[in-house]
Amino acid sequence: MPSAALLRMQIEQALERRFPAALSPAPQALRETAPTGIAEVDKLLEGGLPIGAISEVTGPECSGRTSLALKFLGRRMQVGHVCAWVDVQDALDAESAAANGVCMKQLLWVRCSGERIGQKKDGKPWARLDQALRATDLLLQAGGFAAIVLDMGGMAAEYARRIPLATWFRFRQAAQRTQCSLVVIGQRACAQSSADVVLECKLVRANSDTETVLSGIRYEVRRERARGWGGGELEHGFQRKSESDSSAETPVPACGNLYAFTSRSGAAQKLGYADAEDAPAKTLSFAPRLSDAPESPFCESSPDRRKPPVSTWSAAGAWDREKRA
Amino acid sequence: MSIPLYACVYAAEFPVQTLLRLHPELRSVPVGVLDGKPPQQVVCSINRAARLAGAECGMTKLEAEGIPQLRLSLRSHESEAAAHRVLIECAANFSPRIEDARTGTWPEAACACVLDIAGTERLFGPPQTLAHRLREALHAAGFRASIAIGANFHATRLKAASSTGIALISAGEEAAALAKLPVGALHLEEDDARTFAIWGIRTLGELAALNEVDLVTRMGQRALQYRALARGELPHAFQPIEPKFALEEFCDFETPVDQADSLLFVAARMIDCLVARAAARALSLASLTLRMALEGGRVQESAIRPALPTADRKFLLKLLQLEIAAHPPSAAVVSLALTAQAGQSSKVQLGLFAPQTPEPSRLDVTIARLKAIAGEYRVGSPALEDTHRPGAFRMEGFSAVGASGAAKTDRPRIALRRMRPPLPVRVVLRDEKPAAFRDREKRFEIEAAYGPWKTSGCWWSEESWDAEEWDVLAEVDGATLVCLLVRDCARDQWRLEAMYD
Incomplete structure (x- = not known):
């Protein structure tokens, strides 16, 4: 069996005319970041979410993923950027977006319908997912959007995992070329190697002091992956040890x-x-333990390098409740 | 007082020219246009190739069909009207004072207009140069016309109708210029034509040489007008029209078209014409309305509105293609009309430090493609409605032009993820508070419920609502969910409206 290096060389030679160095990643300069607008998360990410890369915000439902993404868009729009929200489940709430500082006129909202002529409804989200991926591809290729959110937050993880790796790879290339931050909301990470940052969100506490107003909601954000941070080259080290056999x-x-x-x-x-x-x-399973992994900048902020960095942040309650209370 | 100077534009065989303008590939083919109602259709206009093949105006359809390779087409008065507007607009580039010379005794199959070009020498040079430039402009617009320039209105009309190129009539030499034209050029009444034939008067020169008193004695006052016309001395009060600038193109198909490619082929040429006409006035196209008459009498209309006025024909054609793909005609198309609104050419001031935004023309194509994927009304910018109804919004068109920046907000607000449509649930109440609820699959135990938040409105209309909202912390399968439960008070129904995420 030929070695991987030999295979890569053969593939690159075959594609050289159309795609020079097709499988060799281009050398990257220092990665730019954009603040999310949530101080705790920005501190955790050492500046914010990367520009020109894919960031995944994962977690179960009600874990603060949408709030984080909306706040990020609101922060990007403050300086006049335009952003897009590709909504697989048609779940975006316009009032929530406005409350988080999103300027409606600068937001392109694509509401996937999942309806296809001549196709029966089978309850599965393939049509919606297909629409969302094609829409994201178009928006990334068009360029000019500072951030695009692909919202798959309401969709089961097994569907998102079926998205081919080639799609994420294409998205990453397009995002890098157009300097667009592609934020993917999902229940589990699915972009694999194409994601530069993977955040895992979790609802920590939701107790209220009053009987009528829901407040005091806190979320925990765990940085699962952060690649290409300040190094000038892609990191090839392993971040975590597999938990499963x-x-x-x-x-x-x-x-x-x-x-x-x-x-x-x-x-x-x-x-x-x-x-x-x-x-x-x-x-x-062959991955070395973290202690054996090469030095990686993203671990520096964490005192315990065996645990990914964690931060908590709190969101204000629903915008109209406090006002009416 | 300056010497009057007129230029007459005469486009012979206008029905066939209208057809060939939209189908230039037929120029070398014998083509005839049929007029009238079946079965009494006759050939009203032919091109040169058809004349060489033996066709003549006035032939019946049966006779014309006997000529090999002759292509026959039905006359379209709408197409002719659109082409006439284009011709007038083209002439208006040389003089704002134009009189339509189609009226009166002119043959119906010709189109003519007279321009008052007195005082235009400094703009366009001597009359001969103007005539050449005018003819070239008409040629570019798809018309073959003869032009005559002279000091007498009627003399230029008569000369243009009888010549094939450019004719210049010097001041005072009108009679000599018209001398060889047949008397029939005056379109005489039948009795008068017969009288002149009996007298042996065949040309205008012979008519002009007759004694005025003798002529009036024998034929009456109208003979005075004939003689003045023949001598190029009949005065004329110029009645300029005010050409309305309307960007319209019309095409009537010989046979109904049901393929989008064929429609686009014709539409591309029409867009070319519209863009060229707008560009002649330093304008662009701000919107394009497509009107398709379908078989069965129905009409389908759709509009394209680029973010910025544009004169890029490829871009407009792409938008048109996506529009037709998104809304294909429900039946074969009988005729196609394109109407455009002119706008100022787009100018976008880019700032050195301004944030990058999508290129407007490219964004239009992207949005059209997104609409084709997700649906017409599912792509755009959300806009909040001026109402207290929870979750009310409307979709508006998205435009990246003029992005100004959002207002600054300090703290992140907890966001809702709405369920569209809301999920009906069964709720168990304890002390008038929700204690548990279940959907079709699972049971959710409520740890804490905050509320109720009562909301109602629009009681005067059918869109009234009256609801109680509860923010609940629910537990299912070991996970905690923060949900928004809503009770429809009017129907006493509970539904899971959204989740806080």
Whole structure:
């Protein structure tokens, strides 16, 4: 079996005329960031969400993902940027957006309908997802949008995981070219190696002092991945150790950004382009422990390098409740 | 007082010229236009190739069909009216004073107008240069016309109708210039034409040489007018029209068209004409209205409004293509009309430190594509309604032009994720507060409920609402959810309206 490096060289030579250095990532300068408008999260991210990259905001429902994304858009719009919201489940609340500082005239809202002529409704979100991905692709290719939010927050994680890696790779390239921050809201991380930042949100506390006004809601944000931070090159180190046992598959030694792994029977199952850290967690049984991982800037802010950095932030209650109370 | 100077534009065989203007590929093919109602249709206009093939005006349809390779088309008065407007507009670039010379005894199949060009020498040069430039402009607009320039209105009319190129009539030499024209050029009444034939008067020169008194004695006062016309001396009070600047193009199809590609092929040429006409006035197209007459008498209309006025024909054609793809005609198209609104050419002042925004023309195409994907009314900017109804909004068109920046907000606000449509739930009450609720699949235990928040409005209309809102902390499968439960007081129904996220 040819080595990964040899394969990469052969593929790049074959595509050289149309795509020079197709599988070699372009050297990156210092990554720019844009503040989210939430001080705690900005501190955690050392500035904010990256510009020209994919950021994933994950977590279960009611974990503050939408509030965070809306606040980020509101912050971007303060200086006159235009943004887009691709809504898979048609769940965006315009009043919430306005309360978080989003200027309606600067927001392009794509409400996926999931209706197709001649197709029966089967309750599955494939049509919506297809529409959302095509819309995101168009918006990224058009350029000029400072931030695009792909909202898959209401969709089960197993559907989002079916999005091909090639799609995320294309989105990453387009976002990088147009300097657009693509924020993906989902229940689980699905962009794999293409995401520069993965945040996991969680509802911590929602107790109220009064009987009528819901307030005191706090969210916890955990930084699961932060790549390309200030280093000038892509980080290839492993961020975390797999929590699940993945003895079912034995990886083939990877080289560079190509990885291949085979099942125990030895048959090749998958060959993709990704950083080694981007392989699904369960396949990284060979990953070194964090103590063995190369020095990585994103870990510097965390006193305990075995745990990803965590921060908590609080959101004010519903905009009309306090007023009416 | 300056010497009057007129230029007459005469476009012969106007019905066939109208057709060839929209189908230039037919110029080398024998083409005839049929007029009248079946079965009494006759050929009213032919091109040169058809004349060489043996066709003549006045032939019946049956006779014309006997000529090999002759393509016959039905006359369209709407197309002719649109083409006439274009011709007048083209002439208006050389003089604002134009008189429509189609009226009177002129043959119906010709189009003519007379321009008052006195005093235009400093703008366009001597009359001959103006005539050449006018003819070139008409040629570019798709017309083949003859032009005559002279000091007498009627003399230029008569000369232009009988010549094929450019004719200049010097002042005082009108009679000589018209001398060789047949008497029939005056479009005489039948009795008068017969009288002149009996007298042996065949040309205008012979008519002009007759004694005025003798002529009036024998034929009456109208003979005086004939003689003045033949001598190029009949005075005329110029009645200028005010050409209305309307960007309209019309095309009547021979057979109904049901393919979008065929429609776009014709529409591309029409857009070319509209853009060229607007550009002649330093304008762009701000909007484009497409009107398709369908088989069965129905009419389908749609409009394209770019974010900024544009003169980019490829861009407009792309928008038109996406519009037709999004709203395909429900039946075959019989005729196509394009109407454009002119606007000032787009100028966008870019700032060195201004944030990057989408390019307007590219954004229009992107939004049209997004509408084709998600639906017509599902792409745009949300706008809050001026009402207390929860979750009320409307969709507006999105435009990146003039983005000014949002207001600054300090604290993040908890956001709602609405369920569209809301999920009906069954609620268990305890002490008049929700204690648990269930949908079709799961049961949610409520830890805490905050409310009720009563809201109602529009009691005077059918859109009235009366509801109680409860913010609840619910637990299901070990996870905590913050939900917005709503009780419709009018129907006593509960629904899960949104989740705080």
